[in-house]
Amino acid sequence: MFVLFGLIFIIKFSISSLENKILEISKSERFYNFIEQRFKFELNRLSEKKLTIEEAEFYSDRINKIIKKLQPVTDKIEK
Numbered sequence: 231m232f233v234l235f236g237l238i239f240i241i242k243f244s245i246s247s248l249e250n251k252i253l254e255i256s257k258s259e260r261f262y263n264f265i266e267q268r269f270k271f272e273l274n275r276l277s278e279k280k281l282t283i284e285e286a287e288f289y290s291d292r293i294n295k296i297i298k299k300l301q302p303v304t305d306k307i308e309k
Contacts, residue, residue: 276289
């Protein structure tokens, strides 16, 4: 019985420690730099790539959704 409680405690402690480490990494400057560099890489890759019709429609749809959502912001900037 004691072994079972000890095992449960160790598992809970390990999960909590792992969660804290993930949060720590996600809030770090290195992580933001990694995401930024990865985003730049993907933008560059997409800009050089010839898009298929499906990809063009997909990206066009997503960009239009973003533009519509940001329309109130751009309207305020223009005033």
